[in-house]
Amino acid sequence: MKLLLTSGGVRNASIHAALTGLLPRPIEECTALAIVSAQYGHPMCSPESAWRFVSGDSSAPMTGLGWRSVGLLELTALPTIDRERWEPWVREADVLLVDGGDATYLAHWLRTSGLADLLPSLTDTVWVGVSAGSMVMTPRIGADFVEWAGAADDRTLGVVDFSIYPHLGVFPSNTLAHAERWLAGVGGPAYVLDDDSAITVTGGRVEVVSEGEWHLLRPQPPLA
Numbered sequence: 013m014k015l016l017l018t019s020g021g022v023r024n025a026s027i028h029a030a031l032t033g034l035l036p037r038p039i040e041e042c043t044a045l046a047i048v049s050a051q052y053g054h055p056m057c058s059p060e061s062a063w064r065f066v067s068g069d070s071s072a073p074m075t076g077l078g079w080r081s082v083g084l085l086e087l088t089a090l091p092t093i094d095r096e097r098w099e100p101w102v103r104e105a106d107v108l109l110v111d112g113g114d115a116t117y118l119a120h121w122l123r124t125s126g127l128a129d130l131l132p133s134l135t136d137t138v139w140v141g142v143s144a145g146s147m148v149m150t151p152r153i154g155a156d157f158v159e160w161a162g163a164a165d166d167r168t169l170g171v172v173d174f175s176i177y178p179h180l181g182v183f184p185s186n187t188l189a190h191a192e193r194w195l196a197g198v199g200g201p202a203y204v205l206d207d208d209s210a211i212t213v214t215g216g217r218v219e220v221v222s223e224g225e226w227h228l229l230r231p232q233p234p235l236a
Contacts, residue, residue: 013131014138014214015171017146019178020207021072027210028077030221034138034212035106042106044079049087050110050144053117053160065111065142072207074109074140082109087118090125102130105137112143112178115153116163122148128169143178146211150175152198156190166197172213175202180225182207192229201230 014034022028035042048065051057063069066084068076075082083101085108090098102108110118122128131139139149147153151170154177158166175198177191191204203211208224220226 013134013171014136014212015149016138016140016210016212017149017172017176018072018140018142018207018210019146019176019180019205020182021070021074021142022077022140023072024208024223026221026223027208030210030212031077031138031140034214036136037106039078041080043104044075044082044107044109045085045101045105046075046082047085047087047108047110047145048113049121050113050115050118050148052088053114053120053162054112054144055159057113062111072142074111074142079107087121087125087127090127095126099130102127102137103134107138107140110139110141110145110148112141112145114158114160114163115144115147115150115168116158116166117160118144118148119168120160120162122169131169131171147176147178151200154194154197156194156197172218173200174218175200176211177202177204177229178207180204180206180209180227188227191227195229195231199231201228203228 048062051062148168149171179186204227206224209222209226
């Protein structure tokens, strides 16, 4: 699977170019599935915000980038239908557009639905995450970002070996100083991204794409 892990979506020309570089064909020939399930686990999200993502009525219209077609994949529904029905929908899609919300809730439903087990076999599929849709691919998100009451801890899928601190400067609390304190709770390297920054991961190669501000933080070794 090819990853485009964004903080705020495809917001500028550099992130858009990174996306098109990952696609197997021109964007107008590609099919996408939108996943908004993470929103249901976060108290700041609502049916209205879910609709804005699906309809493309946002500052970073992920579904409105010119895809040949866009479908909606609801993870919470998948356990109630036969896998033989929904798996072809996923395999036939070129792109999964995964919205934000709570990353632990999203991880839970990725596992419960069976989609998490399918991801390693989707070698040509592009995963485009926004906020929690990106953070879910990391090993841990830190306790500060857990909003779902059902979460046992802050662990997510661990597809990549770094964590992500999103929305730098977007909210008053999302500062570099706060990210440096947050880092101690995730126990590994982390990228701090503003909404004009993103990360691509292809074949184990990690690259930052940015027209804004980003930082790579590494935990400090303990003092002897």
